[in-house]
Amino acid sequence: MKIHAVFKSFSRAIAVLNCVQISAALAQNTPDTHETGPKSCPELLQHSYRKLHSKQQIDLCELYQGKAMLIVNTASHCGFTKQFGGLEQLNQDYKDRGLVIVGFASDSFNQESADELESFGICYGNYGVTFTMLAATDVKGANANPTFVELSKLSQAPSWNFNKYLVSADGLSVQHFGSMTKPDSDKFRQAIDSALAQ
Structure with a gap:
């Protein structure tokens, strides 16, 4: 009887030890729920827009992915249109460092071409733009797109193109x-x- 009791106690000890080892192993493989997860997408970017001269929808959150983003309202027939060249240079200089540039074509200041193909040609043909350009939307006033509504709240509404x-x-x-x-x-x-240093 004594031998049986000792064996039984020994078996229980082994079982407890196995449970402790299994629990420890699971703890090592389980992510710490207190660690900071992926950066969430800010409200102003939680929108999709049609790409310029395309049917493709661009999800700003997918572009963002926790990177710094430069948003510019553009127009194809403006005294500042030549800034496309400078913006593209910024894109080339900073894209590998984590900057995302997005151009919002807009006729809010009456200087965007009504012909989307022409706008496309000016951006991509004349200035060699490779950053994302979106089809024309309003950037101010009652019909402003939701991203610019939020930008206006966080800073100020655009006073002109670019x-x-x-x-x-x-x-x-x-x-x-x-x-x-x-x-x-x-x-x-x-x-x-x-x-980018933040």
Whole structure:
């Protein structure tokens, strides 16, 4: 009887030890729920828009993915249209460092071509744009698209074409730069460098 009791106690001890080892192994393979997960997409980017001269829908959150984003309202027949060249240079200089540029074509200031093919040709043909360009939407007023509604709340509404909004990687801050700020200005590039360093 004593031998049986000892054996029974030993068996229980082995079972308990196995449970402890299994629990420890599971704990090592289970993600810590207190760790910070993937950065969530800010509200102003939780929208999809049609790509310029295309049927493709662009999901801004998919472009964002926790990166700093530069949003610009553009027009194809504006005195500032040549800034497309500077914006493309920014794209080439910073895309591998985590900057995403998105152009919102707009006729809110009556200088966007009614012919989408012409707009496409100006952006991609004349200036060699490779960053994402979206089909024309309103960027101010009662019919402003939801992204620019939020941008206006967080900073200010665009006063003209080629206003620039630098959205931080965490989506919590927006810096506004007017049309007169050239893409190659030192001040502007310093702001981008700071946003990427956060």
